[in-house]
Amino acid sequence: MVNYIWVGLMVTGFITAALNGTMDKVNEALFTSAKEAVTLSLGMISILVFWLGLMKIAEKGGLLELLAILFRPVVRLLFPDVPKNHPAQGYILSNMVANLFGLGNAATPMGIKAMEQLKLLNGGRDEASRSMITLLAINTSSITLIPTTIIAIRMSYNSATPTDIVGPTLIATAFSTVGAILIDRYYYYRSVRKEKRR
Amino acid sequence: MAAIQSFSVWFIPILIGFILLYGTMKKVPTYETFVEGGKEGFSMAISVIPYLVGMLVAISVFRASGALDLVLGIFRPLFHLLHVPAEIVPLGLLRTISGTGALGMTSDLMATYGPDSFIGRLASTIQGSTDTTFYVLTVYFGAVGIRKMGYALKVGLLADLIGFTASIIVVSLVFS
Numbered sequence: 121m122v123n124y125i126w127v128g129l130m131v132t133g134f135i136t137a138a139l140n141g142t143m144d145k146v147n148e149a150l151f152t153s154a155k156e157a158v159t160l161s162l163g164m165i166s167i168l169v170f171w172l173g174l175m176k177i178a179e180k181g182g183l184l185e186l187l188a189i190l191f192r193p194v195v196r197l198l199f200p201d202v203p204k205n206h207p208a209q210g211y212i213l214s215n216m217v218a219n220l221f222g223l224g225n226a227a228t229p230m231g232i233k234a235m236e237q238l239k240l241l242n243g244g245r246d247e248a249s250r251s252m253i254t255l256l257a258i259n260t261s262s263i264t265l266i267p268t269t270i271i272a273i274r275m276s277y278n279s280a281t282p283t284d285i286v287g288p289t290l291i292a293t294a295f296s297t298v299g300a301i302l303i304d305r306y307y308y309y310r311s312v313r314k315e316k317r318r
Numbered sequence: 319m320a321a322i323q324s325f326s327v328w329f330i331p332i333l334i335g336f337i338l339l340y341g342t343m344k345k346v347p348t349y350e351t352f353v354e355g356g357k358e359g360f361s362m363a364i365s366v367i368p369y370l371v372g373m374l375v376a377i378s379v380f381r382a383s384g385a386l387d388l389v390l391g392i393f394r395p396l397f398h399l400l401h402v403p404a405e406i407v408p409l410g411l412l413r414t415i416s417g418t419g420a421l422g423m424t425s426d427l428m429a430t431y432g433p434d435s436f437i438g439r440l441a442s443t444i445q446g447s448t449d450t451t452f453y454v455l456t457v458y459f460g461a462v463g464i465r466k467m468g469y470a471l472k473v474g475l476l477a478d479l480i481g482f483t484a485s486i487i488v489v490s491l492v493f494s
Contacts, residue, residue, distance in 0.1 A: 125471070126372065126373070126376050129376040129377060129379065129380040130375075130376045130379050130380070132380065132383075132385045133376075133379035133380040133381075133382070133383040133385050134379070134383065135385075136383040136384055136385035136388060137379075137382075137383035137384070137385075140383065140384045142382065142383050142384050145382040145383070146379055146382050146383050148382070149375075149378040149379055149381070149382035149383075150375055150378075150379060152378070153374045153375045153377070153378035153379075154371050154374070154375050156374060156378075157367065157370040157371040157373075157374040157375070158367055158370075158371065160370060160374075161363050161364070161366045161367040161370050162363060162367075164362075164363045164366065164457075165359060165360055165363040167359075168358075168359030168360075168362050168363050169356040169357075169359035169360065170356065170359075171359075172355045172356055172358050172359045172362075173351075173352035173353065173354075173355040173356030173359075174334060174337055174338075174352065174355070175355060176351050176352065176354060176355020176356075177337055177338065177341040177346055177348050177351045177352055177355070178337045178340070178341070179355075180341065180344075180346045180351050181337070181340050181341040181343075181344040181346045182344060183337065183340055183341075226330075228457065228458075229359065229362075231458055232362055232457070232458060232461040232462065235458050235459070235461065235462045235464070236461075236462045239462050239463075239464065246463055246464055246465045246466060247464065247465075247466040247468065248459065248464050248466060248467050248468040248470050252459075252464065252470070253467075253468055253469065253470045253473060255458075256454065256455060256458055256459075256470050256473070256474060257470075257473045257474060257477060259449065259454050259458065260448075260449050260450075260451040260454050260455070260473075260474040260477055260478065261448070261449065261474075261477040261478075261480075261481060262446070262447060262448055262449035262481070264446060264447075267442075267445070267446030269421070269445075270424070270442045270445050270446045273421075273424065273425055273428065273433075273442075274428065274433045274438075274442060277425075277428045277429060277432070277433040277438075278433070279428075279433035279434050279438075280434055281434060282433070284434075284439070285439055285442040285443050285446065285489075287492070288439070288443045288485070288488045288489050288492050288493075289442070289443050289446035289447050289485075291484070291488045292443055292444075292446075292447035292481055292484040292485040292488050293446065293447040293481070295447075295480055295481065295484035296447055296448060296477050296478070296480045296481030296484060297477075299476070299477055299480035299481075299484075300473060300474070300476075300477035300480070303472075303473050303476045303477060304473045307469040307472060307473060308469075311468070311469065
């Protein structure tokens, strides 16, 4: 599906540009965005190195394991395919905790570490496993307790009540997270049924 | 408000301090372990590059050509029918494909309509309750070399739609 979307975005873009006369803008966008992507990736090095280094200490000290033991029921429920005491559990939990506290830049390295473990669990194949998609679903639906960036923007525009959106955001986030988990389950069982029919 | 702000400022140092002290207590060679763990960060960032270049180029071609505005124009009457303010629709679409783009648009909406207006609050809630699905997908799968995404994109996009819809309903109920 991602192949069709990718080609679709590009080709519709080129056709629209041909009709709109915006081909020069498209040319510019092509190369500036490629450059931007590289800058963005390289910019992640600092954050990745820092948090992965810290995570390694937490892992060796047994903190991740402790976290995994504390919240085992949640992980077992959401990720039934991950075996007991597997290191992926600790990483998944630290990713979720970092997201909850709005530490986006800490959540990413932990999420990637979790993905790496899940890939090993999946035999190292380049195919997304069920658990990987669940982890992704939880991350794209953005479970946050305090949306710090938004509060900061609201303050900079002199909002009288910058934090009054915290409640609504929490409710909306709860809906999107629960929804993401349910949709994930639905598609998983559908793919299982398809496999059986074959 | 001050409490929340100082919470975020204090939380990270406290978390780091706790990890370091706990590691020291457990006799982990902290500095060596930090360096060892950090090494992986470099290769991870490098392996994301091709994924991110591919995705960002396609998205920006789509935007720069005016195709995004065209798509929005087509949907406008439908949103009007559902009582969704037309100003907010571009944000909903942009949110899934570009994090910085969406943040820019949210700031723009707040500058135009005011942060405490209905649209300002709605933009804030949408921004806080959804995430950049394409980016998360690209980075997480790209860093570990997953090429076949399965049904991941569908799940992510549908979750965004739920977040968007829930934001509109909740903000309408709470603030009007």
